Amino acid sequence: MATTRIIDDDRLTAVGLLVEVHRGLTNKFAARLARHGLSENELEILLRLGRTPNCQLRMSDLAAQTSLTTSGVTRVVDRLERAGLVTRASCDTDRRGTWAVLTDTGLERVTAAVADHIDDVDRWYTGLLTPEQLAALTEALRIVRDTVRPEAVAGVDAARARPRAEV
């Protein structure tokens, strides 16, 4: 029982803060997203598709970008397809592959959802900080991201949906 003091450490509270902020934001965002019938993961997938020239991406690319498992992506896309926001198309050049393709209604839906979402982001996150604070935050996060999740860095740009870049 005695007194314990190992457990208070600055580094620990630093991550703690990050985790708390993440959870807090997630909760704040969830409500409005739900009004659009979307979860955070679903929004992210739709976004990634929407950022692409042809509005399509291969399942494995989605998995790489989102740090969902491929199986996770399968299920999310299942739901989105059932909702009519995405369709699957088989890949001509490699018949193992599958494209997830954003439908027109999918594009409309994500556009509307994102508009609202950005309001929330501004309200609960970026809008709370001075430009300098935000810049510093972003810079620090980018440094951590680059070493903790290097695939994603490549992923964002290398996600050219057209001829399917070899990895």
Next chain:
Amino acid sequence: MATTRIIDDDRLTAVGLLVEVHRGLTNKFAARLARHGLSENELEILLRLGRTPNCQLRMSDLAAQTSLTTSGVTRVVDRLERAGLVTRASCDTDRRGTWAVLTDTGLERVTAAVADHIDDVDRWYTGLLTPEQLAALTEALRIVRDTVRPEAVAGVDAARARPRAEV
């Protein structure tokens, strides 16, 4: 299908970064925690208990601090109890209430786990930044945390396990 341009926004990438970092860190941490037989949530609960003078906290307090549901806390504590790291004790002053009490082996376990964990935190997070960068990051996060999750601010300090602070 057409060309899409709605979807690129600085604010969006700012949250995206936060989410990516969180996921990345979570993944990095999970491996070593698993070697201690703990999940992130389990570690957090043990930590909160360990920080307390009597190594005990009420279920509802744990829920408030961790932003798990009360039912979530019930199940985590179930597991921890099954593992012998925590016991439940009924509360004399309010017989609805239940204390979660850290056992001696629980304290040992969390101490060992935290030591390793801090290494990871330093390696993948705090150690990557200059003191100034870390300070700026922490400050910005704290601002966001305070508005996004005000309960937690009170919670951390008001978590005096002794006579049970009224909320």
Next chain:
DNA sequence: TAACAATGGTTGACGGCGCAAAATATTGAA
């Protein structure tokens, strides 16, 4: 004191996601 709302905690049903094993397609080598 009786009646009833409010609080603390647990339970059952359920959904989301990961892991590992399938199913299918591709590539390379003998």
Next chain:
DNA sequence: TTCAATATTTTGCGCCGTCAACCATTGTTA
């Protein structure tokens, strides 16, 4: 050609945590 090794996606199973319904206790109001 044929067979092994590899790559892409899906599926079976199980864990974890939420939601809503529930029981027990406490506080309040009359």
